Amino acid sequence: MGGHVDFRLLGEVEMRSAGRLLDVGTPRQQVVLAALLVDARRPITIEALVDRVWGHAPPANPRPVLYAHLSRIRGLLRQAAAPGDRTPARIERRHAGYVLDIDPELVDLHRFRRLVERSDDRQRDDEARAAALAEALELWRGEPLAGLSGEWAARVRASWHQRRSDAAVRWAQAELRLGRPTAVVSAVPDLTAEYPLAEPLEYVLIQALHAAGRGAEALDRYGAVRRRLAEELGAGPGKELQTLYRTVLIGDPPPSGEAEPAPRAVRPRPSPHRTAPPPPPAADSTATPPPPEAPAAPVGTPTAPTDTPSSRKRARTPHRRALLAVLAAVLLPAAAASAHVLGRDTCDRHTADSTPPTSVDRARELFAAAEAFDQEDRPQEARAAVADAVRLWSDLIALAPDRNAPSLAPAVLRALARAGVDFSVPRPALLSWLGNPVHTPYPAISQAILLQGWRFTAPVFLDAVVWNYEHTPDLPSPRTLADVHTDVLRAAVLENTRTRHGTQVTEFDRLLKP
Template sequence: MDFRLLGEIEVWSAGRPLDVGTPRQQVVLAALVVDARRPIAMEALIDRVWGHDLPANPRPVLYAHLSRIRGLLRQTAAPGSGTAARLERRHAGYVLDVDPELVDLHRFRRLVEQGNDRQCDDEARAATLAEALGLWRGEPLAGLSGEWAAQVRASWHQRRLDAVVRWAQAEFRLGRPAAVISAVPDLTAEYPLAEPLECVLIQALHAAGRGAEALDRYGVVRRRLAEELGADPGKELRTLYQTVLSGGPPPPGEAGAARRTVRPGPLRSRAAVPPPVVTHRRADPVSVGGGASLGVPSGVGAQASARAAAPRPGSTGAPSLPEVPLGHVDAAATDTPSSRQWVRATRRRALLAVLVAVVLPSATGLAHVLRRDVGDRDESDGPPAASVECARELFAAAEALDQEGKVRDARATVVDAVRLWDELIGLDPDRNAPPLAPAVLRALGRAGVDFSVSRPALLSWLGNPVYTPYPAISQVILLRGWRFTAPVFLDAVVWNYEHTPEVTSPRSVADVLTDVLKAAVLEHTRTRHGTQVTEFDQLLKP
């Protein structure tokens, strides 16, 4: 026979399921099975089954349920032998005498304990923990109400989270991050606020060489925690983010690594969380060269207070960027000592700026100094200005590498610059976006991106990430490393993108639909150059 509690309550015997009765009777059965072979006092049983919502005379009702459970257990008797489970009344209370190996919940506990044994090798630990996790069929005690059932569910959800993290760490040490990338995303949808799961997923993406996706995932998690809890990521997530950002080696999976404990409560799908309402203004068309039409957002250059009050929407389900190499310029990548020293110094300053501007304020409770909702901030505050300067130097380093013909290293350094740019926009768009607009425009120019409007107008739009889609679309172009064989007008591409049916004007990288952006570029090149190109990759330099 088999008792199953990790999902809907089921009892199986001889390969067939038995009738477990009403939901109230299932609670009685679960209360006995969870503490198999241990006595439970009558008062404790009553409290587990009814809590504070007691019937007029609970004891006779409980006796009736216990009688039916005895009948259920008699159905599990094998011919010529006794029943596999017996319900007994002892001095200390009622006892369900059943082998714990016949209960999925207890098998899960045993397998997890074996998987946590440091005497076992990683292969055995990973296999044992995978076997334990395979016992889950859904929410424990699914469909049962009451405070006791809810407490049991919360406890076993936490055990499941711990087991997943330890399994993932064993897989890391075995050099199998792909297994983690395949399994963990579904769980992060069930536990959207569980930081340990996000840590192992980001670590796996980084270990698999998918650094840009790891950084994008961190941004999604950070926004979700801020929106739902008003909190910043924990120390482990922030440390991991710094490792990925610096292009350093992935940290080894440590079973004893510190992590924030999350009480998951009931399962929640990400789909159940309503997306933020997007209230972007539609663009006013104006004439541009060549008879094209360009969407110029109305109100560009409005008061800073109005822009600061506008919401910055999170991800709306758009696919994340595929693999983009992290900028990691080492000594072998450059030929001259001067350029090598400059790039190294620039990267060190940029990473220090991220630490000062993002990590330290969060850890010390001073994050309000950098946030845009603080009206009395002193303009002489150092961290934002230092971070902006480091972002400028990264863009300048990429330009210098380009001039030396080191295209691959230049692209990698641009990725670092764009990531820092995105962090600065998230902290304070009004203060940090405008001074970086010229550097962004130069980087776009090296990628073959041109414009058909005045330079001041384009710089203004690149400096307004709240009201315009220009920063988000520019980030995607630079992160992708696209370099066009023929000049592409950024303003015309944005106009085509925004006028695609049923497409929302993007305000962050996660909002940009890559296929729509590629189609917008193709349409523009056909209109401007008269080409008959049908494949986007044909527009790119090899």
């Protein structure tokens, strides 16, 4: 650059002449130099320079100190000039303030800006855009203005970190449009480690994993992002990331390289205006459909799940119709296209199987991992794996309940048993109820128990707990995790314990293993 001189701000403040690193002085002098370089060829008032260098705590008489720093920087610039060449940069005093007269191309920060702006040119193709952005990102050597303190340095640092993150996302989008997801998968994880709360970076990484055929890793990545955002910000992923997650779940082709907003598929909630279709087939050939609502029984007595007209109305949601419409728009054209070859029955089965086996298999793997951790006496890892499995299970049955709930019911039942949850009805019936989230509260209540991480000291009967919960006055039967009231669930467990074991325990925590 210029043949001889190079100024660097994207990392430690450096000045090189013909490849030779020069001494840029004390941190305070480096701030003065950086303040001039950031606004190269633009005048900066004395007051602005003083504020950038000292902030709210300047010396009693800052101007002489500032003049001394400027004088030493002038000497440094003269030193950088090659013999016989004119000084590559000079500080001039003008009416509006001080100006560092320098070719911006000599400063890495301005080269970064120029390369990113070049990628904005719509006349360039994606190959040229990706190359310009890659060159810009390679200019980074570390924390901008590394080692310099003060509010101004912190603001510059934050601003350029944001620009870097944005440039990385745009580079990844261009690479994805070019059909090169592996490049994104290789480069972006390092950036997400630096910017752990940058959802656009996570979006393009999950998108690239999905495009590379690594759907299980994409689901894992989303789960890790969801936990991180909850822990750090107390919030969940944005709607764009949620929409991409559902794309991976249902096996749609990856979206284009642009992370565009998409409608949010809202988790079902009770509606008084819908009635449910007939229940799906039981998970076991010997299971029977849930019987009609039984008459009142003593608290703690297990009964079959409720399936009355009123409960069916509670089971459906105003948003399920929109969700199913989205699924139908994706799946029905493919089914119709193959109908003339496969026949109508095969086509119907293809349409019903809307979720790819990889998503369901991944949920099974997580449940199996939790079981292995339990056998190795690693309770923390087991609870984390169960939590991930339950969240994935919840999302899967929200998308395709008739298929995904029955297939995951056995794994759920084993997870409940390890938590100390037992049952007093035939196993086939319980599997049938766990596989029927539209008509019964069993899946929702089971999700709540497992996500809480409870481990009971004495057996807690799931069917009795569900009965107690459902017979709480003025409380609708839950069909999703969001519908479950934890305080009511605790009371239902306590009541079951008193009825089944004759205990007088009144504090829920006394039922749990330490």
